[in-house]
Amino acid sequence: MTTLPQSVIWRSPRGVTIACVEKNKVLGENLEEIREICQDALEDAVLMGCDEQQFRDVLTGLIGELVSAYASQDD
Numbered sequence: 296m297t298t299l300p301q302s303v304i305w306r307s308p309r310g311v312t313i314a315c316v317e318k319n320k321v322l323g324e325n326l327e328e329i330r331e332i333c334q335d336a337l338e339d340a341v342l343m344g345c346d347e348q349q350f351r352d353v354l355t356g357l358i359g360e361l362v363s364a365y366a367s368q369d370d
Contacts, residue, residue, distance in 0.1 A: 308367050 305313035
């Protein structure tokens, strides 16, 4: 099952829905760009002989290591 960026209901740390159309548009566009880059990188890795699951695991680890440069902001 694929989650479309446009179908995500974004929430603040307090659980309040992010209703701003422009914010939702930017978040959706960012996710779509990330998906495209990851898809291209996966295809490159497989074409170069890498194990697909290992590459997926590396991507998952990469995402898990991301740290925001900004403190969590409340509404």
